[in-house]
Amino acid sequence: MELLRTPPPIRRLPLPDPEPATEVMAPAGAGFSAARRSIGAPQFSIRRMEVDGVSISYGGKRAVRDVSLPIRQGEVLALIGPSGCGKTTLLRSLNRLTELTATARLEGSIRLDDVDVTLIEPTLLRRRVTMVFQQPNPFPMSVFDNVAYVLREQGSRRARRRTLEPAVHSALQRAGLFDEVKDNLRHPALKLSGGQQQRLCIARALAAEPEVLLLDEPCSALDPQSTQVIEDLIVKLRDDVAVVIVTHNLQQAYRIADHVAFMYLGDLVEYGGATALFGSPREQRTREYVSGAFG
């Protein structure tokens, strides 16, 4: 098959085959201090990506083993698990960032709207599946230019400020940052607070109009207040983009995720609705891991 160099004509699918909304029942067990933010929000979810029998190894050392799961628009998928279990590795494989590691090998297939991601030109894929990292990493330029950089052609500075303004503003608005920075768009982005920086990174990732948004522990470097702002934001975003978030904070996963995948030593141990997985885990290892957070 030929490499896809242009996006398929219809990027936002209509709702052909609505899958049932995620469970919104109250948790079965007691002791859940966290309130579910997402309750009642998504009515439908559409399958956008499909991870199918994916194994990833670094120079022969397995980091992810035979993982299969769906990624849906209209919901938040949380990847949880102890350190080193392969969450980041799996997340990075979704937009082929793993390929930047020379030793990494991937087996199995990952599909975006039924097209294998290896058939999509990487820079195009990475505009459809964008990523936000653990450390806030705004580029050393102004707030405006951080977002404009994403909108401009490769390496070009040609697009004028005026023409980019609406798109930049809308991305900042979607990331819930616009009101705070609208008077300081020319200020250096690295002088924002950590939480603002991370929301700028989300704005950057949204400016590409992605279909899937990957977040790797986006709140781990932030204070509780910024964390809350970003959690609200993520829940709001899931109607337009499929959101996958890696988190070490189980309460956070419970608060914002619709589905949760628990990984352990590279294996996908359990995948299920958030309330089900936290309330009545099927696997012993899940139960042990989850019980630590919800005592």
Place this chain on the structure above:
Amino acid sequence: MEASISTAVAAGHSGAAAPPPPGKHGAAVEGSATWRLGDRIGLAICWGLGLLFCAIAVAVALYLFVQGITYLKPAMLTTPAASGFSQSESGGFSDALIGTLMVATLGIVLALPVGIAIAVWLVEYGRPAALARVAESTIEAIAGIPSIVLALFGTVIFSSSALAFLSRSNEGVVFGKSFFAAGAMLSLVALPLIVASVREGLNSIPRHVREASYAVGKTKAATTRRILLPACRPQVATGAVLGLGRIIGDTAIIVVLLGATQNFGPVEGAPFPLDYLRGVGTTLTNFVYEASPTGNLNQPQKAYAAAFVLLIMILILNAIVDLIHRRSRKVGTWSS
């Protein structure tokens, strides 16, 4: 010639010697009263040597300032050297001053893009790995080669008939001495400093910053051009300024490849800037050497005046580096 060789050797080493890492006692100096006697004597020696170096530096600077202010006349900066028996008849050193500016410009214009390109290739690509290793050690080797050796090498290259257009030639014999030749070889002197500084800058950018750019669909080239190089602008500037300092201070290459005539010797018949660039000339360092008591001109007052001008130039360069670094702190950097 000994003077110029030794300055070249000294210059070759000063860049390679990194400031020593802070000692393990560095953080606990206030507790030195409880140290063993040997350690305390060591500390005292360190202090003493430090003060001694400061004293020497201050003495040199002060002496040059006093001498310079005494002997420097504004007219010296605008009159070319002339042959004359006394110091009052022999003109100034405007040709040397302009010559210094010329070799500095030529050298840095050549060295900067090449140095940045090499650094980007080494840090961002590093492929093929074997070639990258060879390039790395070649640059280290160049940094260690005394500039007089580079100069000798330059005479071979620039006397070749293929490069006749870079200097004067007479009946098929290529002279091989010109601003072009000296500038090209001086760019080699500056190159290792630029490469090292830009590499340091690139290496200090966390990996996730690059990946954040790739993760919104940018290519490596676009990332380098728009994110990485702008981010290490201070290091690029530092490398350039350090390189300039080295170029301005070099004597050996000037003597061997610039002809070290006391005046410009433009090539007749060539169009304007090319006639001077293909011709011979001199620089301030060479003028200082020639005007010093060991040189042919023996007019020490002008040597001091010229040395003073050199010192001012170096101080300005240092101030620029300082300014750039202070500016860059205003932009901020990534945590961790």
